[in-house]
Amino acid sequence: xxxxxxxxxxxxxxxxxxxxxxxxxxxxxxxxxxxxxxxxxxxxxxxxxxxxxxxxxxxxxxxxxxxxxxxxxxxxxxxxxxxxxxxxxxxxxxxxxxxxxxxxxxxxxxxxxxxxxxxxxxxxxxxxxxxxxxxxxxxxxxxxxxxxxxxxxxxxxxxxxxxxxxxxxxxxxxxxxxxxxxxxxxxxxxxxxxxxxxxxxxxxxxxxxxxxxxxxxxxxxxxxxxxxxxxxxxxxxxxxxxxxxxxxxxxxxxxxxxxxxxxxxxxxxxxxxxxxxxxxxxxxxxxxxxxxxxxxxxxxxxxxxxxxxxxxxxxxxxxxxxxxxxxxxxxxxxxxxxxxxxxxxxxxxxxxxxxxxxxxxxxxxxxxxxxxxxxxxxxxxxxxxxxxxxxxxxxxxxxxxxxxxxxxxxxxxxxxxxxxxxxxxxxxxxxxxxxxxxxxxxxxxxxxxxxxxxxxxxxxxxxxxxxxxxxxxxxxxxxxxxxxxxxxxxxxxxxxxxxxxxxxxxxxxxxxxxxxxxxxxxxxxxxxxxxxxxxxxxxxxxxxxxxxxxxxxxxxxxxxxxxxxxxxxxxxxxxxxxxxxxxxxxxxxxxxxxxxxxxxxxxxxxxxxxxxxxxxxxxxxxxxxxxxxxxxxxxxxxxxxxxxxxxxxxxxxxxxxxxxxxxxxxxxxxxxxxxxxxxxxxxxxxxxxxxxxxxxxxxxxxxxxxxxxxxxxxxxxxxxxxxxxxxxxxxxxxxxxxxxxxxxxxxxxxxxxxxxxxxxxxxxxxxxxxxxxxxxxxxxxxxxxxxxxxxxxxxxxxxxxxxxxxxxxxxxxxxxxxxxxxxxxxxxxxxxxxxxxxxxxxxxxxxxxxxxxxxxxxxxxxxxxx
RNA sequence: GGGCGCUUAGCUCAGUUGGUUAGAGCGACUGGUUUACACCCAGUAGGUCAUAGGUUCGACUCCUAUAGCGCCCACCA
Numbered sequence: 033x034x035x036x037x038x039x040x041x042x043x044x045x046x047x048x049x050x051x052x053x054x055x056x057x058x059x060x061x062x063x064x065x066x067x068x069x070x071x072x073x074x075x076x077x078x079x080x081x082x083x084x085x086x087x088x089x090x091x092x093x094x095x096x097x098x099x100x101x102x103x104x105x106x107x108x109x110x111x112x113x114x115x116x117x118x119x120x121x122x123x124x125x126x127x128x129x130x131x132x133x134x135x136x137x138x139x140x141x142x143x144x145x146x147x148x149x150x151x152x153x154x155x156x157x158x159x160x161x162x163x164x165x166x167x168x169x170x171x172x173x174x175x176x177x178x179x180x181x182x183x184x185x186x187x188x189x190x191x192x193x194x195x196x197x198x199x200x201x202x203x204x205x206x207x208x209x210x211x212x213x214x215x216x217x218x219x220x221x222x223x224x225x226x227x228x229x230x231x232x233x234x235x236x237x238x239x240x241x242x243x244x245x246x247x248x249x250x251x252x253x254x255x256x257x258x259x260x261x262x263x264x265x266x267x268x269x270x271x272x273x274x275x276x277x278x279x280x281x282x283x284x285x286x287x288x289x290x291x292x293x294x295x296x297x298x299x300x301x302x303x304x305x306x307x308x309x310x311x312x313x314x315x316x317x318x319x320x321x322x323x324x325x326x327x328x329x330x331x332x333x334x335x336x337x338x339x340x341x342x343x344x345x346x347x348x349x350x351x352x353x354x355x356x357x358x359x360x361x362x363x364x365x366x367x368x369x370x371x372x373x374x375x376x377x378x379x380x381x382x383x384x385x386x387x388x389x390x391x392x393x394x395x396x397x398x399x400x401x402x403x404x405x406x407x408x409x410x411x412x413x414x415x416x417x418x419x420x421x422x423x424x425x426x427x428x429x430x431x432x433x434x435x436x437x438x439x440x441x442x443x444x445x446x447x448x449x450x451x452x453x454x455x456x457x458x459x460x461x462x463x464x465x466x467x468x469x470x471x472x473x474x475x476x477x478x479x480x481x482x483x484x485x486x487x488x489x490x491x492x493x494x495x496x497x498x499x500x501x502x503x504x505x506x507x508x509x510x511x512x513x514x515x516x517x518x519x520x521x522x523x524x525x526x527x528x529x530x531x532x533x534x535x536x537x538x539x540x541x542x543x544x545x546x547x548x549x550x551x552x553x554x555x556x557x558x559x560x561x562x563x564x565x566x567x568x569x570x571x572x573x574x575x576x577x578x579x580x581x582x583x584x585x586x587x588x589x590x591x592x593x594x595x596x597x598x599x600x601x602x603x604x605x606x607x608x609x610x611x612x613x614x615x616x617x618x619x620x621x622x623x624x625x626x627x628x629x630x631x632x633x634x635x636x637x638x639x640x641x642x643x644x645x646x647x648x649x650x651x652x653x654x655x656x657x658x659x660x661x662x663x664x665x666x667x668x669x670x671x672x673x674x675x676x677x678x679x680x681x682x683x684x685x686x687x688x689x690x691x692x693x694x695x696x697x698x699x700x701x702x703x704x705x706x707x708x709x710x711x712x713x714x715x716x717x718x719x720x721x722x723x724x725x726x727x728x729x730x731x732x733x734x735x736x737x738x739x740x741x742x743x744x745x746x747x748x749x750x751x752x753x754x755x756x757x758x759x760x761x762x763x764x765x766x767x768x769x770x771x772x773x774x775x776x777x778x779x780x781x782x783x784x785x786x787x788x789x790x791x792x793x794x795x796x797x798x799x800x801x802x803x804x805x806x807x808x809x810x811x812x813x814x815x816x817x818x819x820x821x822x823x824x825x826x827x828x829x830x831x832x833x834x835x836x837x838x839x840x841x842x843x844x845x846x847x848x849x850x851x852x853x854x855x856x857x858x859x860x861x862x863x864x865x866x867x868x869x870x871x872x873x874x875x876x877x878x879x880x881x882x883x884x885x886x887x888x889x890x891x892x893x894x895x896x897x898x
Numbered sequence: 899g900g901g902c903g904c905u906u907a908g909c910u911c912a913g914u915u916g917g918u919u920a921g922a923g924c925g926a927c928u929g930g931u932u933u934a935c936a937c938c939c940a941g942u943a944g945g946u947c948a949u950a951g952g953u954u955c956g957a958c959u960c961c962u963a964u965a966g967c968g969c970c971c972a973c974c975a
Contacts, residue, residue, distance in 0.1 A: 037937065222973095240975055254975085291975080299975030308973090368974070423902070427970070430901070434971085514970095549910080551968080571937095583911045583923080588903075589968085591910060599923060602937040613934035665914080673912070673922075688934075760941095767941040773930055799932075799940095852919055864955035873917050873956090880919090 034615060034726055038608035040572025040601075043722045048162050051721075056735045057167045059107035061499045068104035069507040070096055071488045071537075072168055073520070074176065076115035077150040078122050081160035083546045083554065083580075083592065084513060086564035089164040090577040091543060091668060092511050097167055097714035098663045099508075101739035107504050109491055110161060111174035112154050116447035116480035117211055117375045123149050123446075139445050146446050160565055165573045165717045167735065172500075174491040176483045177448070184490035185483050186451040186463045188531050193452075193461045195396045197404070197530070198440070202386045204303075204310040205439050206371070209328035210378035213443040214387055216479055217436060218518050220380050222369040229366030230350065233358045235272030235281055236265065237298035242368055243305075244353065245345045248275060248334050249321040250300035254312065256292045257285035275352065276335050284316060304384045320384055328381055342381075388441040388450060388476070398530055408432050408525045411535055417525065419540045420666055421587040424517060431518050440479045447477030485523035488536040495531075507537045509666075514542040514587055541666055544589040546580065551591055567597055574716035575601035581715065582672040603676060604719045607712065610684050611723045614705050617696055618728055624699040627729040631706045631737075635744040638699040643751040643790060644690040645700045650747035651682045652704055656740050659711055675712050683708065686756060693792050706730070707740045755790040757820045762798040765816045765827055768841070776801030780815075782808050782824040811896065817842070819890040842895050849888050856881040 035042075051057060059067075070092050075085050092108060100106035123146045124134055134142045154175070161168070174181060192198040206215040231240050237253060255262040265283040272281050281300075289312055290297065303313030303320040313320055325331055330345045332338045337345040353359040371380040392404045399407040409432050411417050412425055419425055441450060453460040453471040460466045465473065483490070488510070492501040506528075510521060521540055528536035548554055554561040567576045578600035584590045630636045638645065655678040662671035683704065691701065706727065713720040713734050724734035762779060771777060779800045785807050795803050815828040816838050859865055859877060866874055 034934090036935075038935095218971095222971095242974095289975095295975055297975090301975085306975095308975095369972095427902070430971070518970095545969095585912080593910085595924065596910075598937075602935095605937045606935065609935035609938085611934080616934070662914090667914075669912070670914085677922080684934085685939090692933080763940060764942090767929075770928090773932080773940075796932080848919080855919085859956080862955060866955080868955050869917070876917080884919095 033619075034608065034612040034723075036609075036612075038572075038605045038719060038722075040574065040604065040718060041569065044163075044165070044568075044573055044718045047718050047721050048165065050733065051167065051735055052162075052170065054733060054736075056733065057108070057169050058171055059105055059169050059504070061503050063105040065103055065105040067107065067504050067508075068096070068099040069107045069109070069504040070509050070511060071491060071507050072108060072110045072166075073510075073512045073516075074111040074113040074174075074484065074487065075157050075161075076118055077112040077153050077157070077175070078115060078119050079153060080156055081164075081564055083562060083564055085161075086164060086576065087543055087546055087580045087584075088511060088513070089161060089166045090580050091541070092509075093164070093166050093168075093717070094577075094581065094663070094668055094714045095509060095511070095666075097717060097735070098660075098739065100167070100735075101710065101714070101737060102660075103738065105503070107172070108166070108168040109172050109174065109504075110166070110168040110170065111487075111491060112150075112157060112176070113484055114150065114175070114177045114447060114480065116442060116477060117213070117444055118480075119146060119150065120444050120446040121211070121375055134445065142445055163565060163568050163573060165577070167717070172491070176480075176487075180493065181483065181486070181490045182448055183463065184486050184494055185448045185478065187495045188486060188527060189451050189478070189482075190461050190463070191398075191531065192390065195394075195398060197391050197394055197396060198388060199391060200386065200388050202384060203389065203437075203439075204305075204307055204382055204384050205387055207326060207381045207383045207385065208373035208376065208378050209326065209381055210376050211373060211444060212326065214385065214439050214441060215373060215380065216439055216481070219374045220371045221374045221377075222371055223377075224367055225370045226365045226367050227370075229363040229368075230353075231360040231362070232353060233360050234274070234298075234300055235270060237262065238296040238360055239298060239300050240295045242366065243346070244349055245330065245334070245337070245342055246302045246305045246323050247300065248323050249304075249319075250302055251279060251281055252301050252316070252318055253281055253283045253298055254286050254290050254301060255283060255298045256290040257287050259290070259292050259297050262298060273356070273358070275349070275356070275358075286312070305382050307382055310382075310384070322384055324381055324383060326383070326385070387439050388452075390438040390440055392435050392437055392526075396530075398533070404526050404530060405432055405435055407529050408522065411525060411529060416535050417538060417540060420542065421585075424514065424540075424542055424587065428517065428522060432522060438479075440482050441474075441476040442479055443476055445477065447480060448483055450474040450476050450478060481519055481523050482527075484520055485527035486531065488524060489528060489532050505532070506535050509539045509541055510537040511541040511543065513545060515545060517542065539666070542587050544584065544587055547589050547591050549591055549593040551589075562592060562594070567594070570594075571597045571601035572604060572718065574604050574719050578603065578672060578676075578715060582669050582676065584669050586666070603680070604716060606680055606684060607708075607716070607719060608723065610679065610688060611705060611709075611727065613688060614701050615727060617691070617701060618698060621696065621698060623729050624702050627702060630699055630703045631730075633743075634741065636699070636703060638703060639697055641700070641747075642695050642697060643748070643755070643787075644687060644695070644793075645697050646747040647749045647752035648682065648687040648704055649700065649743070649745070650749040651678065652707060653742035653747070655682075656707070656711065656742045660739065663714065672715050675708075675715065679708055679712070686752075689797060690752070690793055693796060702729075703743075709734060710737050710740050713737075751787060752790070754784065754821055754823070755787060755793060758823060758825065759794055759798045761818050761820050761825055762794070762800065762827070765818055765825070766799070769816055769827075769838075773799065775799075777827055778802040778804070780804040780806070780809070780812060780826040780828065782806055782826075783822045811893075817894040819887065819894055822886070822890070824890060824894060839895060842891060846888065846891050846895070849884060849891065853881065853884050853888060856884065 073088060096106050096108045189198060206220050208215055227242055229240060229242050230244050231238050241247060266285045269280055269282045271278050301309035301312050303309045303318055304322045305324060321333060322331055323333055324342060328342050330337045330340045337349060372378060373380055395401055395403050409429055412428060451462060452474040453465050455471045465471050488507050489505050492498060492505050494501050524536045548560040552560060564576060575597050579592060579597040624630060626637060655674055659671045659674050709720045709724055721734045724730050776799055785805055788805050791803055794800060812826045812828050814835060815826040818825045856877060860881060
């Protein structure tokens, strides 16, 4: 006998172990089934699992389990990401607590510390991924720093270099002075800050700046060619007073760069520390003089300020400018966007440096004569890859079309070493150092997204034409958060189309972010984060999965809180108890004979069907198709909702209640329960698997069962449908007339005497002591009265029923019904409607009208009867 | 500055290509140990689907404005 309440904690770990040890998660590369592949977005090999991972695991596991049961060779490939900067920062922080920095430790010792940290973290994550019930293929687990993945990285780098897509250049880059490294454009975040804004006198013009300390070497003034104020200066060079005495400044007119409306309409440019100015300097072949170094300190060009931090210099320089009479005024609370590092929030310093870049505009043969950008846009435009929801197409196009060359070299230690060696001005690019003495490998590492961009294929053995690669690539779905659409999804498309000539995945499913009850982002500092592992401990993994998946639609954020998870814990318990009840019946009455036939045959022998049997089988057939279609169409929430409703409202509230009489049909109970378990298995794998094990007569594990298909046959849902409505009406009448639940009542029904077989059911479920059922009869006075379809209901309770109140209630309903009928009649009287609407719609409206009119007639009759 | 999303019952959210008398869970209220479940059962109340126009026979659903909230991108000399 099952326990009275389902205790997830008692079963989940053991079930997972059984699944894993049975190799149920393992994909067979030699199978001739069609493949269905998901590459798990690799969690960072730092820290622990959070809700972002949890929702990703829940959604992917549901898809994988569904397709696996549907007969696909399903591969869900797990792994972890070395997360270059994030991991290095984390370990640096730990070291800082010990009072050490990485330079003290040296590169190799530092890397060993990181490896140690990562190994520990990976263990934690692996366990937590298991806790969620993830049915991923652990035999194929990968890590971005595995040797073969590193090989793939070097291979792609070499090929791109050979194709001229990767080049080394002296260009302006985003520089984080704390990380001591470059950042990609999208790794820069912006925070709004209030800061003083300075207006400086620069010869005959006024220039505005928030960063006076970058202005030491400004020697060019840009104005608009049509600007009357400055026309006379254009093309001229003049001597002006500046920070360290007189300098020569040149005036250039540029219609695109200068805006007459903005500020004074004139600006100086700082080529070495501004992206816009760098491009201008290139355009006009101007000198690029660095002012600030890679530690955020002033260079000798700053004279007396050399060696100072940027902020210190700013403060002191402003004083000097004031003294020199060059400071016109200061806006103390100017609000502007400060660019900061997305990993450590340190202000980003744009500066010029020699780095490796990927050229996004160069057309190459490997992409059919197209550029990276063009091909990456094309695969979405042509529908080779579908993004769900599709509104992200536009966002993707905008990003891709405006993409600038991607800076891929990082000056941190943790990551893939750039596969380039130097010797006396010679350069070698490849997998290994060339033979001979004196070659030195590039000190830098690659942007972490470079290797994760290869994830769908590097994990399958590429560049070797492995059986895995051939069978499982391109992958089927990339399911991930929309917040990494650019970082990762876009870059996978870029790199995969180039390296493999194929797309990385057919669909991109973007889930939203999980927020707290107030809609705030969950964060450590707010302390509002929900720990998935704690929730699993409390409510079970199934409940957590459901709570994240139902009511959640792609691309939209959702709020999560304990009460919600508790609600789905209640659902798992409901399922458990329904099963407990059914199993109890089998224990009492014996199992149906042909259980294999019952759970597998397209047309099982279910014995003689009662009206209730027909009803539930019809509902079951409908929910099978609907849930399957919903999951196939990635409408996961809808599938969950459908099954929730079916189990609770149809199966438990009605079918099981109707089965409490003498009319139990063990075959139908067995079939319906077994089928429901299968349908729910992708969503709530643990509880269904446990019940499957407890259900007598099953063999093997539920995870390996096939997804159900509707059974053959037409089932009459109408008869019990009407009985259900009658029971509902009687219950309502009882409640409205405040009849004590314990008090049994007598009921008289007129009409549909053919349903008399359900008399016992009505009596039991509506608490009726005496039921008189006739085809017709005379009116009853002193009774409560109602009507359902063509059945009149009377509860003759002299004294207990307030006849006037009853009349008023019926009158109110008649009034509403009248309005409804009027609306329908008007609609059908409208020629345009009848002409233009589809015939089926018109017919449906006619049907509604005639039903409403029939009911109206009955209602009126009932009023008269009172 | 450009773009996107959201606005549906007190709260959290569904609502597939326009055709339901607009749904769910939680909460509220009334009442219940009816041989699986109080992590339960029965019943009730509660919404002019943000606002204003428009298209259509018909709009929660499509279009245009407006407002509030949120997000993304760009950028400010």
